[in-house]
Amino acid sequence: MIIRTLRAHMRPLTAWAVLAFLIVYYLSIHPRGLSIGVLTAWSNQGTALALLAVGQTIVVLSRGIDLSIGPIMALTNCMASHLVNGGPVEVAIGMILVIATGAACGLLNGLVIVIGRMQAIIATLATGTIFSGIALIIRPIPGGDISEGLSDFFSGDFGGLVPMSLIVILGAIAAWYPIRKSVLGRTIVAVGSSESAAYASGLRVKRAKIGAYVLAGVFASLSGLFVGFQTLSGDPSIGLSYTLNSIAAVVIGGTALTGGAGSIAGSIAGALILRTIGNLLFFNDIEPLAQPLFEGLVLLVAVSFGAARLLRMTSRMEAFQ
Amino acid sequence: MTAVFARLPFDVPTRSIVMAAALLLLVGGWQYPQFFSPPYLAQQLQSGAFLGIVAAGAMVVILLGHIDLSVPWTMTAAATVATAVVGLTPEVLVSEKGVLAGLAVGAAVGAVNGFGVAYLRIPSMIWTLATNNVLMGILVYFSGFYALSSRPSPLMSMLGSGRMFSIPNVVFVWVAVSLILLFILRSTTLGRRIYMVGTHEPAAYLSGVNSRGVLVAGFVIAGICSAMAGMLLAGYAGQSYQRMGDTYLLPGIAAVVLGGTSLFGGRGNYSGTVAGVMLLTLMASILSIMQAPEAAKQIVYGVVVITMVGFYSLRERYS
Amino acid sequence: MPPPMQYLESAREGALIDAAPLLQLTGIGKSYGGVVALRDVDFDARRGSIHAVLGENGAGKSTLMKILAGVVRPTDGAISLDGEAYSPTSPADAARSGIVCIFQELSVIPDLSVAANICLADPPRTRLGLIDRKRQAQMARDVLWEMGVGQDIDVSRLCRQLPLSKRQIVEIAKAVIRRPKVLILDEATSALTASDVKPVTDLLRRLRDEGTLILFISHRMHEIEALADVCSIFRNGTHVETYPTGSRSSDEIVQLMLGRSLTQVYPPKYQVHATTEPNLSVKGLRWNGKLKGIDLQVMPGEIVGLGGLDGQGQQEILQAIAGILRGVGGTICMHGTPLRARGPGDGISGDRRFALVPEDRKYGGLFLPLSIRANLTAPVMDTFARFGIISRKAEAGTVARMIEQLQIRAENLDHPVETLSGGNQQKVVIAKWLATKPSLLLLIDPTRGIDIGTKQEIYRLLRRLAEEGLAIMIYTTDYDELVGLCDRALIIYDGCVRAELAGDDLSEHNILKNALNLGEAPHSREAQQ
Amino acid sequence: PDCYVPAAGVETIIKYERREGPYRIALVNGHTGIPWREQMIKSVKAWAARPEQARDIAELKVISTGSDVAAQIAAIDNFIQAGYDAIAFIAVNPTAFGAVIKRAERAGAVLVSFDNPVDSEKVLRITPEWTTFEGEIKTQSVVDQMKQPKGKVLEVRGIQGNSTDRDRHVGLERVLANYPDIEVIEVVGNWDTGTVQKVTADAIAVHGQFDAFICQHGCRGVTNAMEATGHPIVPVGGDAENGFVKALAARNIPGISVSTSPGQGPVAIRAAIALLQGEALPATVNLPTPNVKTADMNPNVNYFPDEPDTFETVTGYGSCGKDMVFTPDELNAKSAGNN
């Protein structure tokens, strides 16, 4: 039973193992070693991407993809730089508005895909440019203001023990699991596994697809808020690289882009792996001009691990799955 | 109106786009009379040709049910290598070795892309993203090329910026690429197999198609198209420069999809891609001439893509 | 033959009139573009009956069921359910009205567990509104035990990991748990193995006795005879006749279905010359714990059947020969030299040609949205291409011969192959492989879901090919077919050849006995039918 | 030295307690794959490798973090954590560094921001005065070289949303406000040659002729478009990439090349060392703005026939001292070598 459970979660577990190794290595070469400051800097850097990867995973589980997730993050980040400041009440209302905006963007994606019957890639590519455009309107150049108190709180640590950002990540996992166990969550997985079967089984396919995009929008807005806390400002141009990295994180975390099977936790590990690799460059003597090459190669190698399953393949047909 | 619409040749997406582009020209021309001037139209064709060549390659990969995100740095790499080789061998004619080198770079990148997708079975969206990053890394690292000349060869300059009968030469290159691609897709076994693999790869394998070979071939074609576009762009700009491909990736994909090709693979006509390229090009320059702010451009772009693609998927559904 | 209407009238006057119909269809029509799938169909069915729907491929049976299940909207006509107008907008909607359909294409969710699949539509919840996994598993187990297959299926497994026949059971359980008023089975028994048919038929009878209306589509005549109370025959999109089971002879039924009579289903067998060298010889074939040392030979001119319970390794034998499997042990020789194929592509050219007609035509055999022409020529296009350029003329000639040879009924060869009915689709798959002129033909269940008329055509074709010197090996779940068609049958049990039957030994009785491994547990219960 | 001119209206002075050298210094670059940035990194390494400087520098670490501001913040945090004495950086987003600056203050690390400086008075900022750069210097010179100060001028802008683009645009507007007869047409060239060429050619196709061009970066695209469309020779103002300057000189196009030199990198590092040695500097420093008109251009001084088009012709700020001058060979020698 335990072995079967382990085997079922092989790929996310591998991702976590790799991450653990990278962290230990990173701390061992860091001149300061393990300290709460080092840990906080490390986890702060990965949190925005991790939150985004959670949203992306939900969509990918439904066999969709959200290329607008980075632009939603940028848009909500810009909104936050207008709304999330001032007194506590204002800040609270501001955060609610920001999250609602993320949900609305996700809703738009879902509606375009379901009612317009468009492929997710192109639909979200298009809505993504719209969201970027709106972000540019509300914040033509980076700037604005975000509650410093919240910023200190979220980018600091908890009692000198745990970085707050790690707690945020755990919170994201905790928020998803009840959803996954709900009918909506199950329908999302069912639609990703076989849409026609889900439809024929009487499941509410449309509702689940829309739900997946709305959830992705919400997580993107949380990510946008977190970037705001980190940078105390809004920036309309941060989207694109985040979108692609969120997909990379999902894949490294073991979720199949073909939907149906995968896990949030794996994607979070994937996101943190990507960021830790960036960190590793600091104290290894790598020529600065070689850094992009190094990062590219590491990504190439990381995704190549997906090919390992081919070695275990007993039927050539398995390659097509 | 509808009667005229229905009688036009070509499939629905192509027709719709041609109509939309005509509409754009009319409205634009009403505001700016220069729109109908031959230099303006020639200029549009020239801009369109670069995108068109990229989109031609993108279409092959999309027909296979995959996507190639390595376009930007494949273009840059091919152009950089080509101009570097020109710098090393400046003698006339010999310098055209640079063109061959550039094409070889494109083919090699395509082969690596195809290898990862077909043999290692990594999703193309992620594998080509990785190869794109590696290419960027290589170019940044070896910007020792930087010490070499970045001058294009005479052929590149001639094709990239020359004109014949006041029509830009790139347009002829685009036409040639289009004809070759049309021929491949319609009349060769490779074309048939591209559609088969794109429709359902397991069935292709079980039907005796060497699906891995077909995938690699498709990515190589795309790589070569990107390389050509990169070198022509270097010919046009008189130099190779980094990030030269950044603005071609997403429009290239959008043009293919606007043209009615399914991102799931197996379905699509090349005429649609050509029409998609024209529409995007026209739209971009009209917006730029109207001095629309960047934000408005992006929003219009997104709305147009959603409207057009939504229109034909709904039309297909309910007709 | 009296005109169909008279049969209808006589049926109406019969015992069936005692209760008001539960389901009443009037003037139903449906066309897809130019193709008329259903035309002016009137159809009644009563509560507490098993109502079989028969018809040739493409007769419109599935379309009708899809209309009832809310998947397809009719272009004309009206439906009433229990006296009230009924026009479902989706399967979910139909289910709310009490109509649940098991579709011809399976609709289990591969990545969910058996329990989750069975409780898919209405899972038990905890007080917090989350799905209660424990109760869900219990409910699933209960249903499976009620169906008599509880010991065979672990409800915590993913459906992806189950063999096809077990997935079909899950599919049925998933429908049954909703206690529908009307249960539709569209060829839902076609993938069941002989041992699974019994519990399912028992279950259906029980449901009928509880008052459920069961609409039942199958091409297996003996199943229909055993199970149905009433039969309706469809032909060419029209409702031809409804009669109580048993009131028509099978010849009459076939005549009604086809509009012509069918003399004999299976062609006569021929004597194979034992002196010839075997076309295929396999020794000690092993693979992944599933094949445990298989020896077999196929002579030119011979049709060899693989039989046994589903999932004993029959498919894997054929796949191993075709090179689809990796890590295969033992030797496979064609014409005396080892064959080391890496896939069906290696059988297309050269002097040792083989062809594999795969199991699921929708998954492995066809490119559904591509044209009939492109599908037909997929493996052979190189033969009429020079330097990779296709000669349209040569292609047209080849295609015409194929259409002619297999009597494929297609309106326009440039239409997508998905517009053909199931039987014609299957012919396309066979035709495209015959075009490669193989000397060894491997077929996996080629007549599944195909009507009797088309089946007969395929049997004749196979026999004719064998006469021309082809070696044929066929895996089929239909014992009748093994007996009627094959010269020799190998009964596979647990990855080994359990028995080789030929001549008079080749009987349904012997097949079943060996398939169940001499009546040993655990399948002994089903053996006594 | 006299190159650290305090920006107008800035009174704040930055001064740290003197520490003993040699120092551990880090340079955090943002975007990768841009020739200007590469040349900047090379200049810093070339400068630091000279024996006079090597004495003061115990360790020089260079990092490029790409366009992700979170990565850049984390990089700076890492250097602070690792106890580096000074960190110089080009901000990806000028407003994002408030929290980092606080953390640096606490840890006693010296931050120096340059080129795209942060919006904060608390760290040293080194930058050209962009409004003057684009306005009083470039635009004014172009207008002066026009036949008469009237007609149509094409303004080719940079990446939208960038603060530098905003400041430069303001500079241009400020100058042209004095010339009511000049009509400005704006296009967006994204600072890249190909895009600049395309939008310029488009604009020429629509508007016919212009009386002058004012371009931010990638200005070889303007001269190319003029040549390709057969546009008459009119004044062109642009930055200082070799290709552009070559084109001005070769075709004798009246105009001006104004430079933001990659030499900002060494200037910033030198300032960081000065701060560590206890010197006081104004909080915001404006660098001189080297520029040259076409009439005054000389090969191998203002442009380099043997260098690629992307080479930045003004290699350093000569007016900031002799150590701020670099020859192309010295930079190229640094290209691929290790740290």
Ligand SMILES: Nc1ncnc2c1ncn2[C@@H]1O[C@H](COP(=O)(O)OP(=O)(O)OP(=O)(O)O)[C@@H](O)[C@H]1O
């Ligand atoms: N026959 C079918 N088989 C499998 N999937 C289907 C089928 N028809 C529709 N679907 C899928 O189910 C989803 C929703 O179904 P569909 O659009 O048919 O609902 P609908 O009938 O339009 O519902 P509504 O009445 O709300 O408009 C679609 O995304 C489509 O992909």
Ligand SMILES: Nc1ncnc2c1ncn2[C@@H]1O[C@H](COP(=O)(O)OP(=O)(O)OP(=O)(O)O)[C@@H](O)[C@H]1O
């Ligand atoms: N999507 C479609 N487009 C065009 N024609 C169709 C489509 N689906 C079915 N048809 C046509 O409608 C007719 C009836 O099809 P249907 O699938 O209902 O037959 P069937 O009785 O279930 O046959 P089978 O037993 O082979 O499944 C067929 O002749 C087929 O060609």
Ligand SMILES: [Mg+2]
């Ligand atoms: Mg049917």
Ligand SMILES: [Mg+2]
């Ligand atoms: Mg059917």
